[in-house]
Amino acid sequence: MKILVLSHRIPFPPNKGEKIRTFHQIQFLASCGHEVLVLSPYEEKEELTFAKELESSLGIKVLMFPLKAKWRRLARGLATNQSLTVSNFYNQGMQDAFDDLIDAGHCNAVICTSSAMSSFVFQNKALMNLSSKPLIRLVMDFMDLDSDKWAQYESKATFPMRLVYGREANLVNVVEKRSYQRFDDCFFISENEVNLFTDQLLESSKLKVLGNGIDSALFFPTKRADRPGQPVFLFTGVMNYKPNEDAVQWFVDAVWDDVKAAWPNAEFVIAGMDPSPRIQQLVKKPGITVTGFVDDIVPYYQKADVFVAPFRIARGVQNKILQALACGLPVITTQLGLEGIKAEPEQDVLVANTAVSFFEAIQRLLTEKALYQRLSEHGPKFIQQHHSWNSVLQDLATVIETRGCP
The missing domain is CATH 3.40.50.2000 (Glycogen Phosphorylase B;)
Incomplete structure (x- = not known):
């Protein structure tokens, strides 16, 4: 199958949480014989090098798109009453490339790495035309319930950041709910995230848990030094x-x-x-x-x-x-x-x-x-x-290999 991954950051090197998760998902899907194409925005030129390393490491293709200055992206979000998270990662060139790939029938499935990437789907006319939408399975990897994270920030902040965090919590929550309505499968990293979001929905049949794994070939125990009194x-x-x-x-x-x-x-x-x-x-x-x-x-x-x-x-x-x-x-x-x-x-x-x-x-x-x-x-x-990656990612394989939409 042909799979498009819309990644808000290039998942290489896999050296922090969200990058590790997406890297292993892509690696797993490629190892299953799927053809994977990653689209990602970038801020720094070194990310172009990371993209080439990801391509050679996993045998996949990556397309990168330069973001405008951060202040312009955030100003656009404020001016259009949009989530700053969404506006921070949006790129019109990436939107155009995504639209062209959808129109050309290049993919059987689309995976978004967080709700920030959902805007590319929402602005694609073919995917949002529910009466004649193409048979492309849409998969959202929320990872975390980001709106709740912003709400936690709000609860601990003082003016004026309390207002900023509160605004973001509300607008991200709108995006999350809209994503649930349009996507065919929605993953969270834990049962607790699923339960938090379920409480906000009329029904939650499309929510699933997709946990994180660990590569035991990289992370393994060794004998520790004996340091009495020097922990x-x-x-x-x-x-x-x-x-x-x-x-x-x-x-x-x-x-x-x-x-x-x-x-x-x-x-x-x-x-x-x-x-x-x-x-x-x-x-x-x-x-x-x-x-x-x-x-x-x-x-x-x-x-x-x-x-x-x-x-x-x-x-x-x-x-x-x-x-x-x-x-x-x-x-x-x-x-x-x-x-x-x-x-x-x-x-x-x-x-x-x-x-x-x-x-x-x-x-x-x-x-x-x-x-x-x-x-x-x-x-x-x-x-x-x-938490072995192969066992954790079996549910992703099942979803991806379910052709078309439910």
Whole structure:
């Protein structure tokens, strides 16, 4: 089958959540013998190199389209009362190319990577003509319920950003509901996302869960160094992303001083690209390292002693937690960080939602050898059982291979 993927970012290199997810979906579909063509907007010239690397890596074709200046895109969104997320990724050249491909009968299925890409479908006359629409299956990978994420931002913000986030939450929600009405199949990353969206709909028969997987050939456990009294704590992620920034800042403000009092030689490594000024300032605190971009994140998981994931704002599945588990690195997370991950507290992870309970979990993990060993051994087994990409993506294959529309 011929499959068009409308990707809001080029999914290469697969070095962060949404890129990892889309990359593995494309890789899986190509390995099943499907002909895959990716259309994606871009901001930086280096993304053109990434596109060529994606083509050669997976044996697919990629078409890239340059975006206008960001301020112009956002101004357009404000002027047209459009979601800023949608206007940020929209490109007329990409729309024209997509329309031409649809008119030429080039594809049997279209996959959109997030509701931001739905605008290209909505503006295609053939696909929106319900009386004579072509037999093309439309698949929406929402990933997360983005409107709820913006609502969470709104609840924690002050004027004027509270108004900006509230506006975006409402407009994205309109796009999500319209997408559900037009697309044939809609995926979310977890059951919780499905349930949240189901509560907003009259019926939800087209909603399905498509989880995230882990490549165990890349993320695997190794023997850890024995460092009595010198524990290394780790957090990974894109460090100008608000949920990551909030989680790390909370941990430093609420827990780190107690950790240093108990273990004066403890280290906290914050590994990930694009640290915000707020995160960069944390290096002034004793024992804290902010790496910025790293070529290979795996050694950081393999050399740390504890992975902390104290999320207070989150949507969807946290890949970083899955990666830590695959590497046999014990995880302490809030309940929010565990969303969409069927790990068993006390067997696979430790869950703590307050500063006091988080510190108590750290104390237990670093003083109870049997607990540490159990979590370290259970993590990789849990990933193999629940998060291998081949098993996770079978539902996508089933949907794609259902020809035409329901």
